[in-house]
Amino acid sequence: MKQLTLNGSAGSSDILIAAGLLQTTAAQCARVFSPSRVHIVTDSHVAPLYLDAVAQQFDLPVSSTILPAGEEYKRLEAVEGIYHDMLSAGMTRKDLVIALGGGVTGDVTGFAAATFLRGVPLCQIPTTLLAQVDSSVGGKTAVDLPEGKNLVGAFYQPRLVLIDPTVLETLPDATFIDGMAEVIKYGCIKNRGILDMVRMPHYRENIEELIYECVKIKRDVVEVDEHDTGLRMILNFGHTIGHAIEKIGNYTAHTHGQAVAMGMVAAMKIAQQLGTNNDLDDYLSSLLQEVGLLVDLPYPREAIFKALLSDKKKMGQTVNFILVRSLGRADIEQIDVETLHQMILSI
Numbered sequence: 001m002k003q004l005t006l007n008g009s010a011g012s013s014d015i016l017i018a019a020g021l022l023q024t025t026a027a028q029c030a031r032v033f034s035p036s037r038v039h040i041v042t043d044s045h046v047a048p049l050y051l052d053a054v055a056q057q058f059d060l061p062v063s064s065t066i067l068p069a070g071e072e073y074k075r076l077e078a079v080e081g082i083y084h085d086m087l088s089a090g091m092t093r094k095d096l097v098i099a100l101g102g103g104v105t106g107d108v109t110g111f112a113a114a115t116f117l118r119g120v121p122l123c124q125i126p127t128t129l130l131a132q133v134d135s136s137v138g139g140k141t142a143v144d145l146p147e148g149k150n151l152v153g154a155f156y157q158p159r160l161v162l163i164d165p166t167v168l169e170t171l172p173d174a175t176f177i178d179g180m181a182e183v184i185k186y187g188c189i190k191n192r193g194i195l196d197m198v199r200m201p202h203y204r205e206n207i208e209e210l211i212y213e214c215v216k217i218k219r220d221v222v223e224v225d226e227h228d229t230g231l232r233m234i235l236n237f238g239h240t241i242g243h244a245i246e247k248i249g250n251y252t253a254h255t256h257g258q259a260v261a262m263g264m265v266a267a268m269k270i271a272q273q274l275g276t277n278n279d280l281d282d283y284l285s286s287l288l289q290e291v292g293l294l295v296d297l298p299y300p301r302e303a304i305f306k307a308l309l310s311d312k313k314k315m316g317q318t319v320n321f322i323l324v325r326s327l328g329r330a331d332i333e334q335i336d337v338e339t340l341h342q343m344i345l346s347i
């Protein structure tokens, strides 16, 4: 079993990674928590696959909330439903909430746990690749508003994160590939060895090692900048243009991973314009396409720029833009809005 500890401002998070870990959920939780009851939140796709397998391990009363699957349900209404279910189950501040699912379940449940009775202990069990390498670690929780994604949330570290790569076997292939965009992102910003592993023909056989390397980067970055005011921004490589693409597509035309893949290649092209003469855009395009991701920008450049301008990362007349100048090394660059406009028009 691989193990990492994230030391956050309000305590530490144990992150365990091992095939078969799901089968030992209750034993792992008993090492860390002392609840009288457990509430599991999951979604309608994950519940039939894994809810009973987790719930039946506890010798305690277990209740659950099954959210409808999908980003469109990442709403305050879902959080309120969880509060009501926890109240009717008699949950107190000493009890345990488990988020069992992808990034949507993790974000909604994390926010519910952060706010119910001003905070109840939380265990994340991520079941998508994206959630395993990214969203379950680091303590960001959120829900969407009609005005935009992730506009309401809290920083709230799970005390325990249980990552079992075998649950990825039931993921639709497209959802797995979506998560690979984030894996490749980590390689670009911090560890080119990840990219070498992804280049191997049977890289999926090494998924546990890949997850570990990605989570280690996320842990290191979050420990330095838990509240996202500096270094943590490097995790947004490819996301500035990616978010613009998601927004134009009304969050339904492209998945997050697809949009990030396109955004990373565009960001590499922008790095070239700023004098990084290294053909990394070609290298990255071919790697992303090898794993099954698309890389060409799907909208007119002007529309992408306009959507990007309304993004929350814009600060006055400059935009924080993440540039990868060599594989494994990222910088946060403040780029003047008009300069960025011209660069986007010419990629």
Ligand SMILES: NC(=O)c1ccc[n+]([C@@H]2O[C@H](COP(=O)([O-])OP(=O)(O)OC[C@H]3O[C@@H](n4cnc5c(N)ncnc54)[C@H](O)[C@@H]3O)[C@@H](O)[C@H]2O)c1
Pocket (backbone or CB within 6 Å): 043, 044, 045, 046, 049, 069, 070, 071, 074, 101, 102, 103, 104, 105, 107, 127, 128, 129, 130, 131, 134, 135, 136, 137, 138, 139, 140, 141, 142, 149, 150, 167, 168, 169, 170, 171, 172, 175, 178, 256
């Ligand atoms: N908190 C953070 O730091 C952070 C970071 C990145 C992304 N996010 C958020 O994560 C969300 C996206 O997460 P996601 O891609 O995991 O989406 P998701 O939670 O919607 O999961 C994708 C789909 O896979 C299904 N699924 C999950 N696990 C499965 C399994 N093992 N087998 C079969 N089906 C399974 C789900 O039911 C869903 O239909 C977005 O809302 C994004 O904002 C948060």
